[in-house]
Amino acid sequence: MTTLLTQFNETPSQTGGPYVHIGLAPRQAGFEIFENNFGNVLVQPETQGERIRIEGCVYDGTGSLLRDVLIEVWQANAAGKYAHPADRQNKPLDPAFRGWGRTGADFDTGVYTFETIKPGKVSHPDGREQAPHICLVLFARGINIGLHTRLYFEDETDANAKDPVLNGIEWVVRRDTLKARREVRDGEVVYRFDIRIQDTPDGGKETVFFDI
Amino acid sequence: MSDILLPPASGALSPDLTAHGYFGQRNSEAHPPALTPGYKTSVLRSPRNALISNFATLSEITGPVFTPAELGPKDNDLITNFAKDGLPIGERIVVHGFVRDEFGRPVKGALVEVWQANASGRYRHKKDQYLGSLDPNFGGCGRMLTDENGHYVYRTIKPGPYPWRNRINEWRPAHIHYSISGDGWVQRLITQLYFEGDPLIPHCPIIKTIPSESQIRSLIAQLDREQAVPMDSLCYRFDITLRGRRATWFENK
Numbered sequence: 273m274t275t276l277l278t279q280f281n282e283t284p285s286q287t288g289g290p291y292v293h294i295g296l297a298p299r300q301a302g303f304e305i306f307e308n309n310f311g312n313v314l315v316q317p318e319t320q321g322e323r324i325r326i327e328g329c330v331y332d333g334t335g336s337l338l339r340d341v342l343i344e345v346w347q348a349n350a351a352g353k354y355a356h357p358a359d360r361q362n363k364p365l366d367p368a369f370r371g372w373g374r375t376g377a378d379f380d381t382g383v384y385t386f387e388t389i390k391p392g393k394v395s396h397p398d399g400r401e402q403a404p405h406i407c408l409v410l411f412a413r414g415i416n417i418g419l420h421t422r423l424y425f426e427d428e429t430d431a432n433a434k435d436p437v438l439n440g441i442e443w444v445v446r447r448d449t450l451k452a453r454r455e456v457r458d459g460e461v462v463y464r465f466d467i468r469i470q471d472t473p474d475g476g477k478e479t480v481f482f483d484i
Numbered sequence: 485m486s487d488i489l490l491p492p493a494s495g496a497l498s499p500d501l502t503a504h505g506y507f508g509q510r511n512s513e514a515h516p517p518a519l520t521p522g523y524k525t526s527v528l529r530s531p532r533n534a535l536i537s538n539f540a541t542l543s544e545i546t547g548p549v550f551t552p553a554e555l556g557p558k559d560n561d562l563i564t565n566f567a568k569d570g571l572p573i574g575e576r577i578v579v580h581g582f583v584r585d586e587f588g589r590p591v592k593g594a595l596v597e598v599w600q601a602n603a604s605g606r607y608r609h610k611k612d613q614y615l616g617s618l619d620p621n622f623g624g625c626g627r628m629l630t631d632e633n634g635h636y637v638y639r640t641i642k643p644g645p646y647p648w649r650n651r652i653n654e655w656r657p658a659h660i661h662y663s664i665s666g667d668g669w670v671q672r673l674i675t676q677l678y679f680e681g682d683p684l685i686p687h688c689p690i691i692k693t694i695p696s697e698s699q700i701r702s703l704i705a706q707l708d709r710e711q712a713v714p715m716d717s718l719c720y721r722f723d724i725t726l727r728g729r730r731a732t733w734f735e736n737k
Contacts, residue, residue, distance in 0.1 A: 285674060295599025348543070355548075480536055
């Protein structure tokens with residue numbers, strides 16, 4: 273016999289507002305308060321994997337920068353394992369990698385960056401492997417509920433072609449909005465990932481957002 | 485062939501996922517839509533395409549884990565965590581409540597982060613130019629982890645209402661911003677707490693983005709006289725509900 277559980281409504285979301293930094297990145301708001309601050313550097317010296325920088329801007333429906341956006345990332349380690357007890361894949365944990373970080377876009381340039389490692393492939397529940405990807409969530413003034421997206425790597429051509437989530441996007445032309453561009457700058461690998469919240473009149477391509 | 489509408493093949497669910505369970509889908513009617521023209525900034529900051537729904541993978545059912553060692557002893561005391569040469573000015577309050585999932589189970593070890601204006605309605609932020617005065621002894625942010633019962637508590641100064649440019653004479657009700665990182669990435673939530681009896685609540689275009697009255701009520705903290713500290717602080721109670729993991733009742737075979 274099955275049992276029906278009482279179900280309560282999830283607490284409704286509200287915008288993070290323009291001063292989201294006070295709570296989530298107080299140094300950026302302009303003051304020191306916590307001894308330990310959460311930030312955009314996910315790597316320590318002992319962390320395993322290929323060092324990469326993620327960088328980009330977020331644009332609104334006129335193509336203007338969101339200079340007040342706050343972004344968080346969540347990703348697997350270089351072996352494709354998440355630092356969380358629900359990940360029971362038979363892959364090594366990296367004690368020097370948590371897989372999470374947050375940052376605000378620069379108030380002047382609108383650029384956000386993360387210093388991290390390229391994640392490994394993670395199993396999909398249907399038994400296939402997912403292409404390497406990083407989960408992102410965006411909060412800002414004007415955004416009523418956090419926008420979830422995924423960053424994939426343009427140079428993972430074969431893996432991307434087989435990825436179940438990318439293939440779940442019916443409009444093939446939209447899949448490319450999730451692929452970060454690879455550049456090498458002074459020996460450092462940089463992936464550029466711009467996010468367009470809304471199609472612009474000149475045909476700007478709106479980034480795919482997920483209901484996860 | 486498209487994969488869009490195929491559920492995970494019967495029998496293919498890995499034990500990795502069922503061990504911690506999937507999350508039920510988000511009830512979008514419990515939340516504001518992205519485009520809410522009464523809140524003007526949302527017009528150019530809302531996607532025009534529908535969100536794409538996916539079956540959850542490990543990427544969505546896991547999430548960052550936080551430990552008490554990462555937090556400082558005063559991180560949940562906004563009355564003293566920025567005090568320089570005295571106490572901040574304003575109404576002393578304690579705010580507490582439980583973080584549970586949609587099935588009523590406590591969410592343990594959730595990171596709850598809060599931020600707010602001071603008693604004047606002024607934020608300590610480079611970009612806030614409101615003429616309400618800054619309080620040299622008030623920072624306006626705090627954080628804590630829920631305990632084994634999902635309970636959290638912090639102490640602060642009740643924030644003042646705040647004028648903002650939406651229409652020209654728009655005022656936010658007194659509010660405290662909340663950010664909650666639960667046990668899985670899908671539970672990530674940012675919201676705002678309002679205070680019982682505030683007459684600005686029914687007029688606020690940000691609150692009115694929420695489609696139902698009962699959901700709006702769930703954001704209003706209630707005065708908790710029983711927990712007030714005599715001759716010291718009033719108390720408000722504010723509970724939070726996050727997405728819930730479903731149990732697996734039957735083998736998927």
